[in-house]
Amino acid sequence: MSSSEAIRLTVDGITKFDPVFTKPDEITYTVLESPVLTRLMRLRIGEPSPAKLHPDATTSEFEPCFAADGSAYAFIQSRANLNMKLVIRETATGKDAIFDPGGGFAAVRRPSLHPRGERVVFALPAPTGQEIVSVARDGKDRKTLSAGGINNWPAYSPDGKRIAFCSSRLGDFDLWVMNADGSEARRVVKLDGMQARPAWSPDGSRLAFTWNRDGRYFIHAVKLDGSGLVALTDGLDRADYASWHPDGRSIILVGERSGKSDIYRVATA
Amino acid sequence: MLEIGSFRSMLHGMASRRAFLAASATPLVRGMLPGAPSRPKAKSVILLWLWGAPSHIDTFDPKPGAPAEIRGPFSTIPTRIPGIRFTELFPKTATRSDQFALVRSMVNFDGDHLKAGSIGLTGMLEGKDALVPNFGSVVARHRGSGHLPAFMSIGRGNPRDVVGPMKGYGGGNWGKNHDPFLVGCTEAGETNIPALQLLDGLSPASLDDRRKLLGEIDRLARTGDQATFDKLNSAQRRAYALLTNPEAKAALDLSREKPAVREAYGQTSFGQSCLLARRLAEGGVPYIQVNWSQYVEAVTPNCDFGWDTHIFNFDLLPDRHGPIFDRVFSALLDDLRDRGMLETTLVVAMGEFGRTPRINGQASRDHWPQCYFSIWAGCGVRGGAVIGDSDKTASAPLTEPVTPAMVGATIMEMSGVDAQARAEFRVLPEARVIHELF
Numbered sequence: 001m002s003s004s005e006a007i008r009l010t011v012d013g014i015t016k017f018d019p020v021f022t023k024p025d026e027i028t029y030t031v032l033e034s035p036v037l038t039r040l041m042r043l044r045i046g047e048p049s050p051a052k053l054h055p056d057a058t059t060s061e062f063e064p065c066f067a068a069d070g071s072a073y074a075f076i077q078s079r080a081n082l083n084m085k086l087v088i089r090e091t092a093t094g095k096d097a098i099f100d101p102g103g104g105f106a107a108v109r110r111p112s113l114h115p116r117g118e119r120v121v122f123a124l125p126a127p128t129g130q131e132i133v134s135v136a137r138d139g140k141d142r143k144t145l146s147a148g149g150i151n152n153w154p155a156y157s158p159d160g161k162r163i164a165f166c167s168s169r170l171g172d173f174d175l176w177v178m179n180a181d182g183s184e185a186r187r188v189v190k191l192d193g194m195q196a197r198p199a200w201s202p203d204g205s206r207l208a209f210t211w212n213r214d215g216r217y218f219i220h221a222v223k224l225d226g227s228g229l230v231a232l233t234d235g236l237d238r239a240d241y242a243s244w245h246p247d248g249r250s251i252i253l254v255g256e257r258s259g260k261s262d263i264y265r266v267a268t269a
Numbered sequence: 270m271l272e273i274g275s276f277r278s279m280l281h282g283m284a285s286r287r288a289f290l291a292a293s294a295t296p297l298v299r300g301m302l303p304g305a306p307s308r309p310k311a312k313s314v315i316l317l318w319l320w321g322a323p324s325h326i327d328t329f330d331p332k333p334g335a336p337a338e339i340r341g342p343f344s345t346i347p348t349r350i351p352g353i354r355f356t357e358l359f360p361k362t363a364t365r366s367d368q369f370a371l372v373r374s375m376v377n378f379d380g381d382h383l384k385a386g387s388i389g390l391t392g393m394l395e396g397k398d399a400l401v402p403n404f405g406s407v408v409a410r411h412r413g414s415g416h417l418p419a420f421m422s423i424g425r426g427n428p429r430d431v432v433g434p435m436k437g438y439g440g441g442n443w444g445k446n447h448d449p450f451l452v453g454c455t456e457a458g459e460t461n462i463p464a465l466q467l468l469d470g471l472s473p474a475s476l477d478d479r480r481k482l483l484g485e486i487d488r489l490a491r492t493g494d495q496a497t498f499d500k501l502n503s504a505q506r507r508a509y510a511l512l513t514n515p516e517a518k519a520a521l522d523l524s525r526e527k528p529a530v531r532e533a534y535g536q537t538s539f540g541q542s543c544l545l546a547r548r549l550a551e552g553g554v555p556y557i558q559v560n561w562s563q564y565v566e567a568v569t570p571n572c573d574f575g576w577d578t579h580i581f582n583f584d585l586l587p588d589r590h591g592p593i594f595d596r597v598f599s600a601l602l603d604d605l606r607d608r609g610m611l612e613t614t615l616v617v618a619m620g621e622f623g624r625t626p627r628i629n630g631q632a633s634r635d636h637w638p639q640c641y642f643s644i645w646a647g648c649g650v651r652g653g654a655v656i657g658d659s660d661k662t663a664s665a666p667l668t669e670p671v672t673p674a675m676v677g678a679t680i681m682e683m684s685g686v687d688a689q690a691r692a693e694f695r696v697l698p699e700a701r702v703i704h705e706l707f
Contacts, residue, residue, distance in 0.1 A: 150342045
């Protein structure tokens with residue numbers, strides 16, 4: 001499998017977002033089920049049809065993320081007019097903890113669970129900008145980890161010690177890394193065009209991310225010191241939402257080809 | 270006479286009726302002067318209604334030199350027009366900027382979606398008692414229907430927000446017979462006609478032959494369902510009549526398109542809706558309104574991703590709204606041009622207002638009727654023209670404001686509803702045509 005060869009895992013062409021591996025042969029993602037409803041889906045790779053993760057859900061859910069130890073997962077739930085809450089669900093019991101940003105126009109997005117499920121980090125709008133914030137697994141002990149600018153798409157490193165994210169604090173959306181407590185934030189690489197949605201390689205040495213390069217979204221990977229920048233996708237109209245396979249040898253992503261949105265798998269070697 | 274000074278100050282609240290009329294009118298309508306070159310008339314108008322109001326700064330009027338709290342996180346890209354840049358979210362549109370005109374000095378007169386929407390689609394403030402007709406209703410009344418209705422609206426339903434419907438969606442005080450004929454279109458390109466949903470099982474998909482349809486109508490009319498048939502409103506009767514016409518039914522069938530064409534528009538409801546609009550224009554429909562969404566709200570239960578991005582504006586735009594619009598608008602221009610239809614089809618894209626230049630306390634942008642954009646293509650519109658200019662923060666026009674009334678007058682003029690006809694209809698009699706477009 002070469003880096004330019006994208007293998008399609010879904011075939012319905014329906015709008016999709018947020019794919020992540022939940023097992024080596026299983027992914028969870030979000031689908032636009034109807035014009036007014038997004039739904040979490042689970043697909044065993046190689047099987048023809050996905051299953052609904054929450055069959056009884058009646059409101060839009062999206063952006064699932066999972067603790068590496070499988071003990072918990074989190075997602076965003078649309079609950080009112082421009083109001084989105086973070087749900088942290090215990091896998092074993094189904095018990096939920098909620099982080100509620102408040103009433104009115106208030107929302108959180110883009111959660112990432114600590115690999116052992118200790119905390120959840122996410123993007124939270126604030127008067128100072130859009131901040132990276134974390135809460136404990138019970139939805140409490142809120143800590144703001146960034147200060148100023150539009151910050152988004154946080155992702156815990158595999159060891160839980162660092163967070164990758166994107167920030168406009170120096171102008172446009174760039175790729176950044178900081179310690180999990182918010183200290184020592186630094187820009188990984190300076191590129192022309194928006195960077196978004198970083199995803200850590202399983203060994204913690206590289207970040208895959210979306211790059212709006214010359215007007216087209218590609219997935220690239222880069223080492224943490226900014227070296228080794230390489231394109232992982234080509235031949236797709238849009239490549240976005242990268243997530244690494246646990247073995248580190250491939251990623252899945254949402255790709256658009258011929259106007260259709262599907263999940264693809266490409267090699268990273 | 271233009272009351273520019275007082276006009277601007279009043280825009281922060283509700284504009285006075287006098288200022289509204291003054292801003293929309295001019296004693297010198299250059300496009301209508303004797304001896305002025307004749308312009309091609311629009312056989313069809315396709316209005317892309319970007320309901321919810323796109324941010325003008327984050328799309329087609331970026332301010333890269335403004336402070337961070339205004340400029341936002343997106344970089345800008347060059348267009349084919351020297352000195353004119355768009356944000357990085359619209360690369361395909363940028364490469365086609367020599368094929369359309371951009372108005373950067375639009376103003377509306379209310380910051381409420383429903384009221385601004387009515388103004389945006391009628392050109393007039395809502396009167397105390399009167400509901401004025403949509404531009405499309407006026408064009409349709411003037412032009413009359415063929416085998417397809419003269420004013421068709423593509424979307425999940427008439428535009429509304431969670432509070433209620435927008436008054437200016439249709440015929441207003443002219444009556445429901447002048448409302449648009451509503452057609453739905455899914456992201457897979459399946460069309461549906463809400464007016465037919467009165468009867469279970471009766472839909473375009475199920476009406477595979479005319480005889481079956483006629484039989485069903487006949488059954489309703491002559492059997493125990495007489496009461497049901499009698500309840501059919503004009504829209505429903507028009508729907509039945511439409512589906513008994515093979516040409517009309519074919520116009521609604523996107524499966525007749527080549528796969529490459531369907532793919533170019535993309536598998537989104539807006540994309541396939543715009544392809545349907547092109548087919549309807551091809552079929553001779555004088556006025557087609559494509560609704561980006563039924564609801565203004567961006568992410569709200571039971572709402573359909575409108576442009577009202579009070580929160581997570583800088584996430585929604587690069588993820589969904591920007592790429593979809595960029596792809597679809599570009600595909601529509603290409604398609605119309607390739608088929609030789611661009612000379613006779615007027616394409617207009619706009620929302621009801623813009624969004625706040627200063628990023629709000631939720632790291633996003635709120636309503637801003639004081640300055641926004643519209644895009645115009647086809648029918649002799651000067652490609653590459655940028656009409657008007659905004660100030661350094663995109664807070665207000667530096668040039669003469671372009672009002673919804675002027676938009677309406679221009680659309681109508683191009684559709685053959687000239688000043689005399691508008692006066693007879695008592696619709697926008699004093700508004701001037703945006704002659705700078707041509």
